[in-house]
Amino acid sequence: MELTPEQITAIAEAKRGGYEAVIGLEVHVQLKTASKIFCGCSTRFGDPPNTNVCPVCLGLPGALPVLNREAVELAIRAALALNCRVNPSSRFARKNYFYPDLPKGYQISQYDQPLSEHGWLEIEVSPEAGASGLGAEKRVLSPEASLGSARDKGASGVNTEKEKATKRVGITRLHLEEDAGKSLHEGFPDSGEKTYLDFNRCGVPLVEIVSEPDLRTPQEAYDYLTRLKQILQYIEVSDCDMEKGSLRCDANVSVRRLGAEKFGVKTEVKNLNSFRYLARALEHEIARQVAVLESGGVIEQETRLWNLAAGRTEPMRSKEYAHDYRYFPEPDLVPLVVDEAWQERIRATMPELPEAKRVRFIREYGISEYDAEVLTATRALADYFEAAAKAAPDGKLAANWIQSELLGLLKEAGKEIEDSPVGPGALGELLKLVAAGTLSGKMGKSIFQKMFATGKRASEIIVAEQMQQITDASEIDRLCREVLAANAPQVEAYKRGKEALFGFFVGQVMKASRGQANPQMVNEVLKKLLGGVARDWCPVARDSC
Numbered sequence: 024m025e026l027t028p029e030q031i032t033a034i035a036e037a038k039r040g041g042y043e044a045v046i047g048l049e050v051h052v053q054l055k056t057a058s059k060i061f062c063g064c065s066t067r068f069g070d071p072p073n074t075n076v077c078p079v080c081l082g083l084p085g086a087l088p089v090l091n092r093e094a095v096e097l098a099i100r101a102a103l104a105l106n107c108r109v110n111p112s113s114r115f116a117r118k119n120y121f122y123p124d125l126p127k128g129y130q131i132s133q134y135d136q137p138l139s140e141h142g143w144l145e146i147e148v149s150p151e152a153g154a155s156g157l158g159a160e161k162r163v164l165s166p167e168a169s170l171g172s173a174r175d176k177g178a179s180g181v182n183t184e185k186e187k188a189t190k191r192v193g194i195t196r197l198h199l200e201e202d203a204g205k206s207l208h209e210g211f212p213d214s215g216e217k218t219y220l221d222f223n224r225c226g227v228p229l230v231e232i233v234s235e236p237d238l239r240t241p242q243e244a245y246d247y248l249t250r251l252k253q254i255l256q257y258i259e260v261s262d263c264d265m266e267k268g269s270l271r272c273d274a275n276v277s278v279r280r281l282g283a284e285k286f287g288v289k290t291e292v293k294n295l296n297s298f299r300y301l302a303r304a305l306e307h308e309i310a311r312q313v314a315v316l317e318s319g320g321v322i323e324q325e326t327r328l329w330n331l332a333a334g335r336t337e338p339m340r341s342k343e344y345a346h347d348y349r350y351f352p353e354p355d356l357v358p359l360v361v362d363e364a365w366q367e368r369i370r371a372t373m374p375e376l377p378e379a380k381r382v383r384f385i386r387e388y389g390i391s392e393y394d395a396e397v398l399t400a401t402r403a404l405a406d407y408f409e410a411a412a413k414a415a416p417d418g419k420l421a422a423n424w425i426q427s428e429l430l431g432l433l434k435e436a437g438k439e440i441e442d443s444p445v446g447p448g449a450l451g452e453l454l455k456l457v458a459a460g461t462l463s464g465k466m467g468k469s470i471f472q473k474m475f476a477t478g479k480r481a482s483e484i485i486v487a488e489q490m491q492q493i494t495d496a497s498e499i500d501r502l503c504r505e506v507l508a509a510n511a512p513q514v515e516a517y518k519r520g521k522e523a524l525f526g527f528f529v530g531q532v533m534k535a536s537r538g539q540a541n542p543q544m545v546n547e548v549l550k551k552l553l554g555g556v557a558r559d560w561c562p563v564a565r566d567s568c
């Protein structure tokens with residue numbers, strides 16, 4: 024049943040509250056290897072079409088695949104980071120289907136014996152969302168639950184003991200497979216009648232990461248994908264660039280009445296190729312399903328495509344079932360054996376993961392949870408912060424300056440933290456000068472901007488522009504005396520009770536020192552001098568003052 028957008032909106036607005044969504048994500052991630060998974064062709068993105076191909080990835084008769092060890096290592100790395108159990112033996116399988124961009128007529132994937140299973144990652148949830156999270160916990164205890172979730176039942180569901188509730192989202196499996204080619208439907212003079220094929224992507228290694236149906240809202244799905252991407256980038260298995268297609272996401276979505284145990288019929292929504300539209304597409308599909316059910320229809324198990332321009336999901340094809348693919352073990356590849364020792368070697372090279380880093384930053388540098396979240400967003404930013412914090416007098420100061428000064432300038436310049444003209448050591452050096460009072464906060468910021476624009480260090484700029492803060496007591500004393508001597512009428516007025524003029528004197532001294540005098544010392548010296556003005560600075564009536 025296809026309803027009009029107006030019908031969907033109207034019905035969903037009235038009835039959405041009585042339903043709960045059940046969402047699982049299937050994420051495909053291209054692994055960052057130099058060559059393809061079963062041949063030596065380059066995986067480079069953006070090369071001219073059909074230049075990185077050979078008999079193996081074109082599926083020519085008699086060509087035999089050879090497994091790329093690096094692809095396996097990156098996949099194991101991802102599996103370990105996502106708390107998956109790596110199976111000691113796994114097997115490749117042929118997934119048979121016809122599609123123009125699949126020259127072999129089958130895709131080499133993994134089916135009944137995947138590389139790894141039973142993993143999880145944690146997302147933060149708001150307290151209201153926690154209620155449905157408890158539902159998820161109940162579900163994983165039911166017989167249909169996966170072994171992994173049942174095994175970890177003590178830790179699954181919502182942990183409300185922390186300040187923010189965390190929810191553990193199960194990962195059913197992570198397996199290896201090859202990518203297909205690309206069909207180009209536009210960009211050619213005869214694109215109206217013809218589809219062009221680029222086989223460069225055929226055989227680029229992928230991992231498919233399938234979540235449990237543990238997600239309950241589009242926001243949770245968004246958060247899950249964000250965390251997943253963050254972890255995969257930290258461990259450097261993929262650049263996860265959605266624009267280049269190195270991270271792609273499909274969602275399985277169903278709805279059920281609140282309190283119902285049984286899952287509804289699900290649809291698969293494809294083409295969720297941007298974070299921005301993921302939540303919107305899911306929101307729309309949930310509303311559509313509620314509207315169909317409420318108007319007496321049934322949900323067809325089908326694959327739907329997110330149409331960005333139209334802002335809705337559209338039917339693409341009826342959902343295929345596993346038996347449609349005639350899976351069978353790949354006869355040209357031996358089983359993949361991963362022993363403990365291999366896993367351990369990979370584990371030993373694993374960097375600190377974002378969650379562990381957040382906790383450690385809060386403990387070691389005394390920064391807030393919010394700051395830790397921002398500063399661990401990418402591994403490069405976290406590394407920058409840590410190096411700056413070590414070079415600076417304290418971590419909190421470094422955290423503040425990075426967030427209030429550096430990130431803004433980077434954004435303005437369209438630069439990534441990796442390309443920051445101010446290195447963490449240079450920032451630390453500047454912060455030492457600010458903390459020691461050699462520079463005022465204001466001067467520090469002005470110098471920082473110059474450092475960013477020129478790439479020079481603080482010390483160079485200070486020398487070149489003679490910007491050092493004046494903290495020498497006799498020098499400040501001299502400046503104050505000069506200003507008072509030059510402004511005798513104002514001093515006179517001040518003495519007669521016009522105290523507001525004090526600010527004027529401070530301003531004049533700051534001006535005379537080109538903003539370099541330490542303002543606190545100027546204040547103190549002026550107070551002293553104006554108090555004692557009778558003797559030293561009352562040129563009008565020396566005796567009577």
Ligand SMILES: [Zn+2]
Pocket residue numbers: 059062063064075076077078079080081226
């Ligand atoms: Zn090839």
